[in-house]
Amino acid sequence: MNRAIVIGGGLHGLSTALHLARMPGWQVTVLERRHVGRHSSGVNAGGVRRLGRDLREIALSMVAWEMWSNISALVGDDCGFQPGGQVKVAENAAELGKLEARAAQVRALGWTHEEVVDQAEVRRLLPAIAPHVVGALVCHGDGSADPMRTVMAFRRAAQEAGATIIEGSGVTAIERSGAGTLRVVTEEGTHEAERVANCAGAWATRIARMAGEEIPCGVKASMMIVTERLPHFCTPTVGPTGRALSFKQTVAGTVVIGGGHQGLNDPERETSTVLFGNLAHAARIAAELFPCVKGARIMRTWTGTEARTPDEIPVIGESRTMPGLFHSFGYSGHGFQLSPAAGAAVAELIARGATNLPVAPFTQRRFDA
Ligand SMILES: Cc1cc2nc3c(=O)[nH]c(=O)nc-3n(C[C@H](O)[C@H](O)[C@H](O)COP(=O)(O)OP(=O)(O)OC[C@H]3O[C@@H](n4cnc5c(N)ncnc54)[C@H](O)[C@@H]3O)c2cc1C
Numbered sequence: 001m002n003r004a005i006v007i008g009g010g011l012h013g014l015s016t017a018l019h020l021a022r023m024p025g026w027q028v029t030v031l032e033r034r035h036v037g038r039h040s041s042g043v044n045a046g047g048v049r050r051l052g053r054d055l056r057e058i059a060l061s062m063v064a065w066e067m068w069s070n071i072s073a074l075v076g077d078d079c080g081f082q083p084g085g086q087v088k089v090a091e092n093a094a095e096l097g098k099l100e101a102r103a104a105q106v107r108a109l110g111w112t113h114e115e116v117v118d119q120a121e122v123r124r125l126l127p128a129i130a131p132h133v134v135g136a137l138v139c140h141g142d143g144s145a146d147p148m149r150t151v152m153a154f155r156r157a158a159q160e161a162g163a164t165i166i167e168g169s170g171v172t173a174i175e176r177s178g179a180g181t182l183r184v185v186t187e188e189g190t191h192e193a194e195r196v197a198n199c200a201g202a203w204a205t206r207i208a209r210m211a212g213e214e215i216p217c218g219v220k221a222s223m224m225i226v227t228e229r230l231p232h233f234c235t236p237t238v239g240p241t242g243r244a245l246s247f248k249q250t251v252a253g254t255v256v257i258g259g260g261h262q263g264l265n266d267p268e269r270e271t272s273t274v275l276f277g278n279l280a281h282a283a284r285i286a287a288e289l290f291p292c293v294k295g296a297r298i299m300r301t302w303t304g305t306e307a308r309t310p311d312e313i314p315v316i317g318e319s320r321t322m323p324g325l326f327h328s329f330g331y332s333g334h335g336f337q338l339s340p341a342a343g344a345a346v347a348e349l350i351a352r353g354a355t356n357l358p359v360a361p362f363t364q365r366r367f368d369a
Helices: 012-023 054-070 069-074 093-108 119-125 146-159 201-210 276-289 335-352
Strands: 002-007 026-032 085-089 115-118 135-139 162-169 171-176 181-184 190-193 195-198 218-229 237-240 247-248 253-257 264-266 271-273 298-308 315-319 324-327
Touching: 002 012, 002 181, 002 190, 012 026, 012 146, 012 195, 012 201, 012 324, 012 335, 026 190, 054 069, 054 093, 054 218, 054 335, 069 146, 085 093, 085 119, 093 115, 093 135, 115 119, 146 162, 146 315, 171 201, 171 237, 181 195, 195 335, 201 298, 201 324, 218 264, 218 276, 237 276, 237 315, 253 276, 276 298, 315 335, 324 335
Parallel strands: 002 026, 002 195, 026 162, 085 237, 195 324
Antiparallel strands: 085 135, 115 135, 171 181, 181 190, 218 253, 218 298, 237 247, 247 253, 264 271, 315 324
């Protein structure tokens, strides 16, 4: 039996563990410093979005979308996935021009999932949208899911596949231990394994550093708002083109507003804090796009800490200083959607040393230049 340790019980760690535990001959242990879903995987906006992806991410995002479309088959739960579509609206003619250029760029690469629609179609899709909106880029089949329910489904499925999950177990060192194995040191003791996955989110560069590898990556603390329940007025997830916002109404009627407005991060203390000035900006944009939410009561706000690479696409690949250690981090605000496919890719890299899944653009070698 081969042994693998997965560091980090976020969605990427759990997905890697699930896919690997289902492969014959692998005994998988997840080490999570706090509890499963403690950081970004448990507090994100649940956006399942191919729309507007970095061109290098589209192929992996398409594989992930196939998996989301039948997520019950993968994890035995629908994860609350609602494929209500994602819509990026243009607030003026110049923005519509940008969306048309983007759609042409995506089409030129052979993808057809992003489609420009005119003002009448935007009104049909979003009857409550502000009248100044002139068109949009639409991706049907995208949507959103329930983050914590998704985490729990992946956790359960990984455990049912035979993975062991140890919470309250923070990794403090990784060493070579001879005979092709790595020793992973935690506050409680040590684990030996042939392969290790670094899925430690905002702390993954520290794990890389333990292996003597410097990978450029910072942290971010995106903020979210949830309002009181409102009568149903919006099915797709919506964002503007020229401003930062993500806006969706849940089946319960609450409106969830995010889009990358930043709070304060303190990775040392593993906390982040809401900056209400920045959050007010998000609320203002939301009310300008959907006048019906003006005056809605805000029930809760929060932030989540996560890793952000300089080019905002992840790092996926084997360590260059410690063979046997595989990185998967730096999802930079959009890793929820990618998690089913990225976990499959990392599991294949670990088990077979190669994967046909489209993760080549994510090598850390890209930072060499
Ligand atoms: C507010 C917000 C909204 C977002 N919205 C979306 C969205 O709509 N759509 C989308 O696709 N993405 C979204 N994201 C991004 C998405 O949540 C992340 O990209 C994804 O969850 C990253 O998962 P992860 O497993 O890499 O990291 P995490 O979920 O952060 O997991 C890393 C885990 O590693 C553990 N860990 C760290 N160090 C150690 C150690 N030394 N030993 C053991 N364990 C350790 C941590 O405790 C943590 O549990 C959002 C993120 C935030 C914060």
